[in-house]
Amino acid sequence: MPMFNVWENEQIPYREQADKLFNLPAWQLRSAQDQQIIPFLGAGVSISRRSFPANPPVPEELPTVEAIDKVGQEFGLESKKAKNLLRIAVFLAISLERAEKDAQDLNDDQLLEFLLKEQYPPSGGELARLFANLSTYTAFKQVVENLKAILPNGLVDATDREQIEMLKLLAKITRIADPPDPLTSITSYYENKSGRGSLWTNLRLIISGKKEVTPTHKLLAATAKQYLSQPDIWDDFLILTTNYDCLMEDALDQARVDYVVLTTRKSDQKVLVRFADTVKDAALFGQRNSGIYYANNLSLKKPNKSMVVIYKLHGCLNPGLSDKDDGVVISDNDYVEYISQLNSAQGRIPPNVNNLMQGKPFLFLGYSLSDWNVRSVFETLRRKRGEDFDDQDYSVMSYIGEYERLFFQRNNVTILKTDLNSFTDGIRSVLELLKKNNPERWSKLVDDILLVMQ
Secondary structure: OOOOOEEHHHHHHHHHHHHHHOOOHHHHHOOOOOOOOOOEEEEHHHHOOOOOOOOOOOOOOOOOOOHHHHHHHOOOOOHHHHHHHHHHHHHHHHHHHHHHHHHOOOOOOHHHHHHHHHHOOOOOHHHHHHHHOOOOOOHHHHHHHHHHHHHHOOOOOOOHHHHHHHHHHHHHHHOOOOOOOOOOHEEEEHHHHHHHHHHHHHHHHOOOOOOOOOOOHHHHHHHOOOOOOOOOOOOEHHHEEOOOOHHHHHHHHHHHOOEEEHHHHHOOOOEEEOOOOOOOOHHHHHHOOOEEEEEEOOOOOOOOOOOOOEEEEOOOOOOEEEEEEEEOOOOOHHHHHHHHHHHHOOOOOOHHHHHHHHHOOEEEEEEOOOOOHHHHHHHHHHHOOOOOOOOOOEEEOOOOOOOHHHHHHHHHHEEOOOOOOHHHHHHHHHHHHHHHHOOOHHHHHHHHHHHOOO
């Protein structure tokens, strides 16, 4: 059985993570060293500074349990399960009425405007609600039909639409079935109904303009900058991400770190290549690379120096792209096609990315890995690192579900149980302690890192 660890609070080895991220042993020995761990960014990184509504408060005035049970007795409810169900139903009904009066949640008509104004990208749940609204899709329609088959005629004096709205509000209160279906299923429905172009346009509309980088982005920008500042370094620094936004690029721009972004176009499976504006002759190098080669035969032509390679597995919504450059992986159909292409002759991973991955562990940031699609991609990439790979992968996450627990146990992934902002603070504390204990050796390096992380 593979080893499985969950480290939290004071157990989290921040010094070990700092060593891996910043190659601290290399700096101590004054010798160059390859990248030690590969950051793998999920959506949680881009929304890690957002605040989300808390659970609704408990209503102040509630009927007593005795009063509820007395009502149940009048209907002949004797079993413990029936009594408990009635107690729950009454409490939820009271909570529903209060939420309807005092709800802070946005209604569907306000959601698009809110997501446009929000400084950070949307969460997966918000995207699911948005596209469900835009396509008038809801699984609650089937729930209402099922209720009709159970409830006597005339018992519920509400229209189907009113019942759907009631179920939506109940889902928000309980955090159950909110949204009622996965984002992949809802976007598949929307794409079939409204077309791929409409799906891509709406995604870009609410994602491409976001510019507020998070502490995690800044941490990785500092990591990359320090790696590339090592003497005699020739290998590139690899960052993997399934995010559509350009916040990682923005953080690198702020840190003045050169990079190249690789994505795959859906229409012909050729690789799009975009260099940072700071790269000399960026446009010329882009012309020599972009949209010409399939992933398996891309020989990246770039300046003769190391830089950051950002491989966007699920596409990019850079403002400079058009729907002809669509490489977004978001729907069920996209994921099935993507996973099949990973193992096809043309492949999906460029050789230079595959080479940089070999023998190196991943640091997952901002993932739950509860979805089958993300787990499938991870397992495929893990195999591509070599059959004999036995190093330790890590995942920073504040909540561990049963799916994650079993998946990580099977794949020998250590969980660092904390939120991303606390993880970044933990790394910062390690660096500050190094500087405090040995200022002659560490002051310059630590100051350079913390300057980027500000």
